[in-house]
Amino acid sequence: MEAAAVWCAGTACVTASSVGADLDLAGALAMARELGATGWAAAELLTALRLGLAEGLAARTSPTPDAGGVAHGG
DSSP states (O other), X not given: OHHHHHHHHHHHTEEEETTEEEEOHHHHHHHHHHTTOXXXXXXXXXXXXXXHHHHHHHHHXXXXXXXXXXXXXX
């Protein structure tokens, strides 16, 4: 139940910007507590969500590895 509360709060508090997405951690924590999550669980899960957002952005903006060094011409 706590994970669902944190997920709802976290996704509701994600904001998009020109450089990606950010999480309003204070707002998400307050919302998660209102939805029934305890403070420590909400803080841990929201931190993981924020790190996942950062990793996703980094993966999306990093160059893709070459597929075995084979050049494809057209």
